[in-house]
Amino acid sequence: RPERTLNEVLFFPSEMTCVEHFFRPSSPHSCFCSLPHGIETSFARLLHHLLSATSSLDLCVFAFSNMDLCRAILALHRKGIIIRVLTDKDYTAITGSQIGILRKSGICVRCGVGSVYMHHKFAVMDHRLLITGSLNWTLTAVQSNMENIVITEEPELVQPFIKEFHRLWVDSDPA
Amino acid sequence: RPERTLNEVLFFPSEMTCVEHFFRPSSPHSCFCSLPHGIETSFARLLHHLLSATSSLDLCVFAFSNMDLCRAILALHRKGIIIRVLTDKDYTAITGSQIGILRKSGICVRCGVGSVYMHHKFAVMDHRLLITGSLNWTLTAVQSNMENIVITEEPELVQPFIKEFHRLWVDSDPA
Ligand SMILES: [Zn+2]
Numbered sequence: 001r002p003e004r005t006l007n008e009v010l011f012f013p014s015e016m017t018c019v020e021h022f023f024r025p026s027s028p029h030s031c032f033c034s035l036p037h038g039i040e041t042s043f044a045r046l047l048h049h050l051l052s053a054t055s056s057l058d059l060c061v062f063a064f065s066n067m068d069l070c071r072a073i074l075a076l077h078r079k080g081i082i083i084r085v086l087t088d089k090d091y092t093a094i095t096g097s098q099i100g101i102l103r104k105s106g107i108c109v110r111c112g113v114g115s116v117y118m119h120h121k122f123a124v125m126d127h128r129l130l131i132t133g134s135l136n137w138t139l140t141a142v143q144s145n146m147e148n149i150v151i152t153e154e155p156e157l158v159q160p161f162i163k164e165f166h167r168l169w170v171d172s173d174p175a
Numbered sequence: 176r177p178e179r180t181l182n183e184v185l186f187f188p189s190e191m192t193c194v195e196h197f198f199r200p201s202s203p204h205s206c207f208c209s210l211p212h213g214i215e216t217s218f219a220r221l222l223h224h225l226l227s228a229t230s231s232l233d234l235c236v237f238a239f240s241n242m243d244l245c246r247a248i249l250a251l252h253r254k255g256i257i258i259r260v261l262t263d264k265d266y267t268a269i270t271g272s273q274i275g276i277l278r279k280s281g282i283c284v285r286c287g288v289g290s291v292y293m294h295h296k297f298a299v300m301d302h303r304l305l306i307t308g309s310l311n312w313t314l315t316a317v318q319s320n321m322e323n324i325v326i327t328e329e330p331e332l333v334q335p336f337i338k339e340f341h342r343l344w345v346d347s348d349p350a
């Protein structure tokens with residue numbers, strides 16, 4: 001039988017809970033931090049989908065300061081997932097931006113050129129799964145703002161984003 | 176036969192072209208303004224979908240200053256489409272915001288409460304069609320920024336937004 005096409009919507013703000021188990025799956029019960037455990041939040045669903053990448057991740061985000069999302073990207077990078085990050089030049093220089101950390105770890109990062117805002121917030125994983133919405137990859141967006149994320153495998157939605165990522169990537173500044 | 180489920184993606188910036196024909200469909204060839212005519216842009220597709228509403232429009236946008244989009248909403252309102260607009264309190268007071276014009280015309284507008292940013296940018300039409308993405312309803316977003324909009328009838332994506340709109344509407348400030 002054909003597998004069902006994934007379609008999921010997440011709303012934010014997301015409750016702040018412990019996400020250690022995503023990064024240390026071998027010892028799921030070992031965390032004694034003060035955050036709530038074992039609660040499925042929107043942010044946990046986002047991490048779950050991100051960490052399910054098996055071959056590639058193309059990320060196009062205006063603002064990237066969320067340390068847990070940075071940690072997820074680094075974990076994928078260590079597993080050999082091919083990662084490309086396209087971001088806004090001005091935001092990259094802002095305090096708290098994780099873009100420098102991604103670059104230093106060897107991940108390919110490019111910036112939009114010209115004075116135009118790169119206002120996208122989408123990711124395409126394994127050329128198959130699209131994550132897109134209003135949510136910037138910041139702590140404020142996740143924990144405070146009213147935001148949404150659409151997660152879909154629908155080819156009619158995924159394919160245009162693959163094409164647009166390619167177009168923007170070719171046009172962007174590798175430095 | 177079952178109709179196909181609509182799935183469409185629009186990317187911005189959109190070329191600036193004449194959109195008069197959307198508002199005066201009876202005289203499609205009468206415009207002599209200096210803008211380009213007869214070009215199908217992303218913005219024209221957005222207007223096309225918006226103006227296709229036949230019964231209701233629930234709009235949840237952070238920033239609303241685009242005069243053509245305001246004109247579209249007013250046109251729907253005059254046709255008897257039931258419109259509800261949920262927006263960010265702080266942005267409403269900003270110069271160029273069209274929210275006051277919507278209110279004065281009799282459209283039901285509510286603002287998010289508390290200090291939380293209402294960062295959504297989505298619309299649900301006729302409880303059936305979802306328009307969502309990174310694009311704020313401003314002129315800069317449409318004409319300058321790199322932005323995306325997803326347009327879909329997929330019930331698994333539309334239904335959560337209907338539910339979330341209801342939740343936010345009930346919680347929001349009618350004043
Ligand atoms: Zn913990």
Ligand SMILES: [Zn+2]
Binds near residue numbers: 212
């Ligand atoms: Zn014209």
